[in-house]
Amino acid sequence: MNQSLNKTIHNPLILKKEEFINKKLLNKPIIFVGMMGSGKTAIGHIIAKKLNRIFYDIDNIIEKNRGYSINEIFENAGEERFREIEYEELIKIKKGNSVIATGGGAYINDKSHRLINKMGFTVWIKADSSIIIKRTKNNKNRPLLQGEDINNTIKSLLKERNPIYKKAQLSVNTTSENKNIMCKNVINSIEQHLIDNSNG
Numbered sequence: 320m321n322q323s324l325n326k327t328i329h330n331p332l333i334l335k336k337e338e339f340i341n342k343k344l345l346n347k348p349i350i351f352v353g354m355m356g357s358g359k360t361a362i363g364h365i366i367a368k369k370l371n372r373i374f375y376d377i378d379n380i381i382e383k384n385r386g387y388s389i390n391e392i393f394e395n396a397g398e399e400r401f402r403e404i405e406y407e408e409l410i411k412i413k414k415g416n417s418v419i420a421t422g423g424g425a426y427i428n429d430k431s432h433r434l435i436n437k438m439g440f441t442v443w444i445k446a447d448s449s450i451i452i453k454r455t456k457n458n459k460n461r462p463l464l465q466g467e468d469i470n471n472t473i474k475s476l477l478k479e480r481n482p483i484y485k486k487a488q489l490s491v492n493t494t495s496e497n498k499n500i501m502c503k504n505v506i507n508s509i510e511q512h513l514i515d516n517s518n519g
Contacts, residue, residue, distance in 0.1 A: 348439030
């Protein structure tokens with residue numbers, strides 16, 4: 320029996336996709352990385368419900384625990400301090416059955432990058448510049464997008480960050496505006512990746 324056929328049979332048809340994923344990633348967080356506006360939080364929240372996992376949004380956790388908005392931290396303490404806070408909050412999350420949506424710059428920071436890779440299964444939620452621009456152009460809560468030329472800022476950030484995001488274990492394109500379709504694509508992609516990389 321060839322290896323690829325064996326792997327296909329290994330995926331137990333009696334299990335739902337969600338059960339199969341949870342079995343393979345038992346006590347291992349699914350961690351979404353990628354640009355702001357790519358849909359990490361929206362997708363992560365829905366997928367956590369589907370997989371019956373705890374959902375963590377790092378930006379929300381920072382604001383709740385620190386008592387300041389992301390913008391206020393950037394303005395008062397600077398981006399470097401924000402990245403330290405981001406790391407401090409990430410390290411508090413214990414391994415387990417969870418879904419984590421990280422901030423756009425978390426995977427770019429060296430310390431957080433290493434921590435995220437060590438913590439769980441990383442998924443790059445990938446979106447092109449036109450989608451990100453559409454989703455973020457009127458959002459005043461993105462400290463790196465407060466200049467006049469948002470289009471070029473986003474394109475520049477993508478050029479800088481995409482080679483690092485690419486290091487995630489899996490990348491999934493989010494071209495649809497329909498959240499349920501995006502979530503279905505992500506779950507299917509995770510399942511297929513786990514089948515393809517199964518040991519038996």
